[in-house]
Amino acid sequence: MATDNKPNLNKFKVSPWLVYTAILLIFLTISFFTGGSSFQEPVKLEQPEFNALLEKGEIEKIIIFNKKDAEIFLTAAALKQASNKKVSKNVLDQPNKGPHYILNLGDVQIFEKKLEIAVAEKKLKNYNFQESSNWSDIIISLLPIIIIIGVWIFIMRRMSGGAGGGGGQIFNIGKSKAKLFDEKTDIKTSFKDVAGLEGAKEEIQEIVEFLKNPEKYTNLGGKIPKGALLVGPPGTGKTLLAKAVAGEAQVPFFSLSGSDFVEMFVGVGASRVRDLFKQAKEKSPAIIFIDEIDAVGRARGKNNMSGGNDERENTLNQLLTEMDGFGTNSNVIVLAATNRADVLDKALMRAGRFDRQIFVDLPDIREREEIFKVHLAPLKKVENLDTDFLAKQTPGFSGADIANVCNEAALIAARNNKTAVDKQDFLDAVDRIIGGLEKKNKIITPEEKKAIAIHEAGHATVSWMLQHAAPLIKVTIVPRGQSLGAAWYLPEERQIVRTDQMLDEMCATMGGRAAEKVTFNRISTGALSDLEKVTRQARAMVTIYGLNEKIGNVTYYDSTGQSEYSFSKPYSEETAKTIDKEISILIESQYERAIKILEENKDKLNQLADILIEKEVIFKDDLETIFGKRTFDDNLAGEVS
Template sequence: MSDKDDKEPQGGSTNAWMKNMLVVFAIVGALFLFVSLFDGGMRDGRAGEPIPYSDFLAKVDDGSVKEVVIAGDQITGKIGNDQAFRTYSPGDAQLVQRLQAHGVRFRAKPEEQTSVWLLLLYQALPFLLILGIAFFVMRQMQKNAGSGAMGFGKSRAKLLTEKHGRVTFDDVAGIDEAREELQEIVDFLKDPTKFARLGGKIPKGALLVGSPGTGKTLLARAIAGEAGVPFFTISGSDFVEMFVGVGASRVRDMFEQAKKNAPCIVFIDEIDAVGRHRGAGLGNGNDEREQTLNQLLVEMDGFEANEGIIIVAATNRPDVLDPALLRPGRFDRQVVVPRPDIDGREKILQVHMKKIPVAPDVNVRTIARGTPGFSGADLANLVNEAALLAARKSKRLVAMREFEEAKDKVMMGAERKSMVMTEEEKKATAYHEAGHALVSLHVDGCDPLHKVTIIPRGRALGVTWNLPERDRYSMSMKQMKARLALCFGGRIAEQLIYGADSLNTGASNDIQQATDMARAMVMEYGMSERLGWLRYRDNQDEVFLGHSVARNQQMSEETARLIDAEVRRLVEEGETTARRVLSDNLDELHRLATALLEYETLTGEESKRAIRGEDIGRDDRPSTPSPRPVSGTSIPKTRRPGGGAWGTPAPQGA
């Protein structure tokens, strides 16, 4: 960005500020002028104390009056003590002779004639002031379109040009397929005649579908940056207001602006806020949101062609969009923007690492392999956290150690070093996490053990972290049953060591995960022989919950009982597997828990050496802190997608 580009917005804001100040000074000056004219005229006409004409004659006779000025029927003067007075003559013809007889000095001057224009100014100036103030207020209200009282129907779309930071496909990594899908739009914007010669029509709209943080908005900006055309951006929620017709008016105004800047791109973020199914709720299909959607449909593909305007929208809820919005002629293409695979994560990390000084020991491939399920936003946050950790340590380069610490912080939460547990609580947490880790090492189908720690992180007192060897896009029944057993490893380990009467609330998150997984296996994935390959659960993302409730009520009581029985069976199978593994390897459980109490954090390889009774090969045993009771209420930490972290939540209401 050049210096000229940087100064232009500042100069524009300075000029606007100067104009506003000039308007204010003009209003204040006109007000002072009015006051001075009015007050001066009244002062001239009201000089001196008014007295009756008879009292004036009496003062002339007794010699009190020294000097008078006669202007028509108005008489002003001074009495002996220099006190000013004024009075009006009723047309007395003998006044001059009377003044001469008593030796009063007098003079005459012509009667002042008030100008007609001055009278008009006196009358009109208050109204002019009111109009000027009203104009200034309305100008301020309408300065930002859509933000003032008179701008409800104005579009809130913001125009982004190269001055605001140009983004190209070089800044977008890890989503090569989506880039290829949108490359045709870029070619059209660069050379429209190339397609017109063969009679081809470019798609009018492209819908970007993907999870939050996958780079949908960045991809849309890259299209505009590559094509070098204006880029309008607006959110779907900016269309809908409580006033009827405002959303439709904003849609019309947005397309009018786009036509003036064609060819251009209009990007609507979170279009599901305005593009949901019509007639799905209350209002008989005539509410404000549906009127806005109808206007959007007409503008995209109606009687009037909008050539050169390409609509790019983004959503993570394509299932709730109205079918008319997705038909050919409107959003012709649905471009899926998925979470990146390992190669994509490596490219994304390389893009973000260009902005920070990286040490030579940093292995981008290793970081990408250890972050399955991360989106582009997650990876950007990871790099930023690593840079902050290095800056906190006053380092000049960001090393691999900072990236590993940042990955642990992002996936498992920040270390709560100020939270010191008692020895008994620390021991219980160690056996709980050792139980999870031991089950994952002995049950076939579990993801490899990556790390286990009893240091409080985030909202958990301890975390066992399993990572898949490669990117996973589906799970088999064997893997899900292994994960069910893994969920119960912690509680069963505590039960074997402390007895059934010593169970605590630390396994609430494990129980929740196991129950949800078993119910999904039965009701969604068809993994129950007794229930067959049928789906018994409706879409949980329905717009209106009442629809799902109505469908679920159609399930018979016999089917509901059978589902509960199958869910219980799967859960009990996982519990039995975990109990068998831990009972058969009780010595390994003790060894692993002892190593956790000694080192607090172990990697997967260190955990394997610990259960074999081998030396871990580390000499960084933490110092034992002074016991202090844990207070407060904490919520179990939820597992990240693609992670596999099982945490021990803090005691509820301790």
């Protein structure tokens, strides 16, 4: 019976346009072979001209229609004469088979007697009477109407979804665009393919279990949750979790994006929401997954420029009603994903709609190792590849970033004609993703190269001398992406950050400009990205984390995201001046601190810069040779030999 549901791939589908074209070609062919009247319109003839032709014997035959009009066919000899040249050929420059002339009759009896005399005198071969025109003339007169009707039928079938129509046609515009996955659909993703995210997987698996075995929970008086919201940064695996649910659940799974509700027509979004929940209710128990729900779920009343009838708000209102209103749908669970939970409407986030918020955060070092194992499985790699080392080299990477690292490593290995992907390929892939593509052919003068080397050596020196600065991995002056040089660090994965740790990081960031000042007694524009980073850190210390004594234990951070809609600042002008002053003091103090460290180690700074100019890339070992071992016994995770 399963074979009955398979589509017949050999079935030929007839296009309406093919039928219309065939009809037109048939008509043209018939018209051409039956005299070509459609190709050459007969010339209207006056009575004296007709009498002259008849008297000369140049008419071969005459056909009289309805005793009103006569079609005149000339002889071959007459067509060769100059007077009949205009009717001798048709528009295709082929011999015109006639009729060549047409004559409006007066008295039919007189005309008939004239023809009888001409036949008797052998000036005319024959003539006959017909009561109606031939079929080609009838079709010609009806052809415009036939074409208009045919085009109208074709357009209406397209609009109504027939003859190749789909959900996007005009009469289906209010239908849901959700893609349905069920037990018959080949979804290969399962929870085994989702590495890490143990807490999120546990809650998601429980939702699947709700639908598979609801009695286990309802026997105790509990109710199945209405919805779960997956919240987290981009690339952390929210959509992948939903794919795993589609693969594991033995119930229909409707998947669509928040933007699928949005359309230029008023009322379409709300109509699609109604249709989506109607379909899900008919197939319940079922799961609905809405990716990027912030496209329709933003807080209402914030965008006042859109006018009185906001289509997005109407869509959201309908979604709120369907999730928890008078006509609540039973056994339909809504999953949604977003990385902007702060902008969602409060009514959407309340219990009874999205009962659970599942935070899908960036993976830690243990979870990154598990993710690497998943993405390394299909690669041809060297034996005993250290996945723990790879996990340590990728702090702050999301699951999508790790997948990209593995893919880039395979491409780099193939580019170098290797038979297997090795450790160096992964390090090069990380460099490629973080810093960009190497630009070894970029023209840099020796003076600029010296300045870049001093700048990067300054970063390396200051970070080596500070306890809480991130451990250095390598430094390069080979241009990458938009930067002329780069230093790679391996930051410690902290859950909380203290003031002295942030100050050390700021000091290390200012080490590049400080090295230029100490060595050349002048500075350059090369520290733009450093200044941007350190200004952002200093502003966060003062205005967000409350780490400034002058401002005190006050934060101006709004976790709800509502402040972005406001044009006013949450502090006075006097406080704004104080904030700007404290930010400047923080940055300048760390700049002076970096200068002091570099002045005390100026010889080692220049020695490091000279090695950098010579080799273009230096590693942690080179710094240990110059500076000696670091005097701090902190966690130096990520040391490389």
